[in-house]
Amino acid sequence: MNRDELLLQLEIDQLNARYAAALDERRFDDWPAFFLEDGRYTVQARENFDRGLPLALIALESRGMMKDRVYGITQTIFHGPYYTRHVLSPAQLLSPEGERIRAQTHYAVFRTRPGDASEVYNVGRYIDEIVRTPEGLKFARRTCVYDSEMILNSLIYPI
Amino acid sequence: MNRDELLLQLEIDQLNARYAAALDERRFDDWPAFFLEDGRYTVQARENFDRGLPLALIALESRGMMKDRVYGITQTIFHGPYYTRHVLSPAQLLSPEGERIRAQTHYAVFRTRPGDASEVYNVGRYIDEIVRTPEGLKFARRTCVYDSEMILNSLIYPI
Amino acid sequence: MNRDELLLQLEIDQLNARYAAALDERRFDDWPAFFLEDGRYTVQARENFDRGLPLALIALESRGMMKDRVYGITQTIFHGPYYTRHVLSPAQLLSPEGERIRAQTHYAVFRTRPGDASEVYNVGRYIDEIVRTPEGLKFARRTCVYDSEMILNSLIYPI
Numbered sequence: 001m002n003r004d005e006l007l008l009q010l011e012i013d014q015l016n017a018r019y020a021a022a023l024d025e026r027r028f029d030d031w032p033a034f035f036l037e038d039g040r041y042t043v044q045a046r047e048n049f050d051r052g053l054p055l056a057l058i059a060l061e062s063r064g065m066m067k068d069r070v071y072g073i074t075q076t077i078f079h080g081p082y083y084t085r086h087v088l089s090p091a092q093l094l095s096p097e098g099e100r101i102r103a104q105t106h107y108a109v110f111r112t113r114p115g116d117a118s119e120v121y122n123v124g125r126y127i128d129e130i131v132r133t134p135e136g137l138k139f140a141r142r143t144c145v146y147d148s149e150m151i152l153n154s155l156i157y158p159i
Numbered sequence: 160m161n162r163d164e165l166l167l168q169l170e171i172d173q174l175n176a177r178y179a180a181a182l183d184e185r186r187f188d189d190w191p192a193f194f195l196e197d198g199r200y201t202v203q204a205r206e207n208f209d210r211g212l213p214l215a216l217i218a219l220e221s222r223g224m225m226k227d228r229v230y231g232i233t234q235t236i237f238h239g240p241y242y243t244r245h246v247l248s249p250a251q252l253l254s255p256e257g258e259r260i261r262a263q264t265h266y267a268v269f270r271t272r273p274g275d276a277s278e279v280y281n282v283g284r285y286i287d288e289i290v291r292t293p294e295g296l297k298f299a300r301r302t303c304v305y306d307s308e309m310i311l312n313s314l315i316y317p318i
Numbered sequence: 319m320n321r322d323e324l325l326l327q328l329e330i331d332q333l334n335a336r337y338a339a340a341l342d343e344r345r346f347d348d349w350p351a352f353f354l355e356d357g358r359y360t361v362q363a364r365e366n367f368d369r370g371l372p373l374a375l376i377a378l379e380s381r382g383m384m385k386d387r388v389y390g391i392t393q394t395i396f397h398g399p400y401y402t403r404h405v406l407s408p409a410q411l412l413s414p415e416g417e418r419i420r421a422q423t424h425y426a427v428f429r430t431r432p433g434d435a436s437e438v439y440n441v442g443r444y445i446d447e448i449v450r451t452p453e454g455l456k457f458a459r460r461t462c463v464y465d466s467e468m469i470l471n472s473l474i475y476p477i
Contacts (some may be wrong), residue, residue: 092335
C-alpha cells in the first residue's frame, strides 16, 4: 500500500467522524447529505448478511427515502428519548472497485437514556462504497452489519 | 482539506493516545503536563453543555489546579480502586481559530473493579483547543462532554 | 515526530484493522499469519503484567502453536457460540528498538451471544513489537494486557 492509499484512511476517518458527530449531536437533517442522491443505506443483521439473505431491518435507496426517515424520526414516531455515542475504529481500506473506494469500519454505539447509565447498544461494522464528488467524499452505499441480534427495544435513529 | 491538514489528525491521535495511556496506566502525575500552564480542563454533562449552562462537574483552570486534583486523587480521597480503559475514535479536525487547532474526539471509558467484569463507565466527546509549543502539542482547553447522566458512583479519575 | 514516523500510525492501524476483521469474521485460519514464524502471542492480566509476573492466561511461542490453538478452537473445544467485535483506538507509536517497531493500542472487545444483547467482554491494550517483512508488517510479539480480572466464562477466541 503506497502513501497515497494510506492517506485515504485519514479522509475516511474524517468522513466517519463527521457522520458520527451529526448523528450523536442529533443533527439528523444533515444525515442524508452524507450519501449520493441515489445512495443506499442498509442496516442488516450479521446472520442475514453472512448467509447472503436480502432481509434487512432498514433499507433505504435514495436521499429522498432518508429524508422521509428523518421526518419520521423527528416528527412522527413516538419513542422514549435517548442519546447515542458512536466510537469507531480507524477505517480499514479494502481494494477499490473501479471508481469506488471500499472501506470497512468497526463501530460501537452506546445508548444513554435520561437518568440512566450508558449501555452498549449496537456493535458491528460499516461496509462502505465511497465516491469522490466536488462536495467531498459521499457514500454510494453504507451497509451497517450488526452483531447484536436482539436490538434493545426498537432501533429509531440511524446507526 | 489538504494533505497537511489531514496529517494533523495523526498528531492529535498520538496526543490523545499518550493522554489516554497516562490515565489508564495511572501515571496521574503526568496528566497536568498535557495542558498549557493556564490550560483548562472541564467535565460537563451534555445537557448543560447543549443548553449553554456553565454548570460543570469539574472545572480546573490551570496546571496548578490539576496538580491539586491529582494530589487529592492519589493521596487523600478514600475510594474503592478501579481500572479505567479509554477507547477513542480517530480525532475529527474542526476549523482552526487563529493559532488554535480545534478538534473533537468521541470516547468510551470502561471501568473494571477488582474481581468484577468490565463495564461501560462514561461515554462522550472531547472538545479540544490545542496549541503547538516547543514541547509538542498541548491542550489550551479540553472539555469532556459526557452523555452519561448518571455517573456511576462518583467520578474520581480524570476522563 | 517527523512525517514518516507519523505515517507509521496508518500502517499499524491497517494491520490492526485486518487483524480485528479476521477474528471478528471468524477467519481463524488467517490469524497465525499475522505473526512471524517464531512470533509470540500472550494474553495476560494487567495485575500480573504490572508486577512483572510471568503468569499468563495464554502464551504461544510460534505460528505452529497458534495453528494448534486454532485447531482446538474450531475442531475440538465444546463451547457456546458467540460473536466478537473489536473496536480499537488509533495505534500509539512508541520509540523503536533497533529493527522493531513498537506500538500500543487500546482495545474493547464486545461479545454477542445468540438471542442476547451485546456486552463488554474484554478491554485492555495490545503491546506490540512489529517487523517489516516482504509480506508486510508482522507481529514479532503481541501481548494483550487485559483489565478485566473476571473473564466472562472462559476466553475461547484470540483477543
